[in-house]
Ligand code: NAD
């Protein structure tokens with residue numbers, strides 16, 4: 001079994017690569033990543049010397065490169081995570097999101113279709129997507145797999161478009177696809193532009209915590225290791241053409257989550273209770289800010305038996321500990337010096 005993981009140097013991708021290598025020692029993993037600001041090979045230091053792992057630097061928007069990779073390697077499956085993933089960046093530069101998330105996905109679909117030549121026996125194209133494609137909920141209800149798409153940000157619009165292309169390749173060409181739509185992830189190795197690692201870093205440094213609007217938006221948080229486990233279960237056991245929602249039944253308003261985070265940080269840093277929360281600074285709301293996401297993942301639980309392994313309280317505690325123990329990782333990422341790692345490790349290759 002040889003699986004191509006795209007975006008494996010990013011946050012979720014690095015957990016997926018690690019999970020598959022450890023769970024399936026007989027499986028070969030090729031990690032294809034262009035190493036944007038969000039890709040960091042230091043996320044994979046503990047597994048990079050395993051004999052069944054290989055890193056390839058390449059851009060999914062480069063169709064010639066992708067076609068060549070598929071014709072020289074023989075992949076049984078693709079787990080596609082490479083994407084531009086931050087909503088605020090998508091508001092600043094939507095085109096980059098169309099290029100990578102839409103065009104890049106279509107390039108991979110074309111390459112898989114060509115390489116597998118209509119013989120799809122034992123093949124799988126797994127597209128990793130987000131609950132943000134469903135839009136925004138009011139105070140009631142949850143997203144199911146039947147919820148109509150209603151994306152609002154350039155990020156979610158580009159992911160929605162890529163999901164439609166993946167389904168179109170199943171309907172039109174019979175490409176053996178599966179899709180999952182997951183809620184907000186948190187955990188180790190997340191780039192500190194997303195809420196939880198950004199705020200952990202700012203609390204550590206005593207910097208302001210910029211809360212958008214009134215902090216009343218709700219997100220449904222899932223530990224990234226549980227997402228990787230769900231991807232494993234879906235990759236191996238889902239029926240072709242199916243979609244699964246993944247979520248932790250774990251809704252928090254931003255401000256409640258931030259208060260919880262501040263309390264944990266006060267304790268871990270030996271600060272007076274209430275010290276860190278003073279850093280909260282309300283700032284102008286994000287444009288088009290979705291009010292609430294909540295995932296109904298009962299299909300995944302019922303059909304494939306997946307449930308999250310830990311509570312949010314445990315996961316958040318563990319996550320804070322990881323960032324505090326890995327200050328060097330944080331410092332390298334925030335200073336940008338991690339980009340030199342590729343040259344040091346892979347220079348000339
Ligand atoms: P991330 O931004 O941390 O990582 C993305 C990775 O893709 C990086 O390593 C980057 O270098 C790589 N990449 C970007 N453009 C590329 C290109 N053109 N060619 C090759 N590689 C490229 O993102 P993440 O949070 O790990 O998200 C991974 C996937 O999961 C995305 O598809 C995202 O939409 C989806 N997702 C994320 C969340 C979340 O909460 N983070 C939730 C649900 C779904």
Ligand code: TYD
Nearest residue numbers: 087184193194195196210211212217219254
């Ligand atoms: P984020 O981590 O960017 O994920 P997403 O936008 O994909 O849900 O943001 C999570 C929530 O936190 C979202 O409602 C926006 C809010 N937020 C802030 O209030 N301040 C910040 O600095 C950031 C990055 C996010």
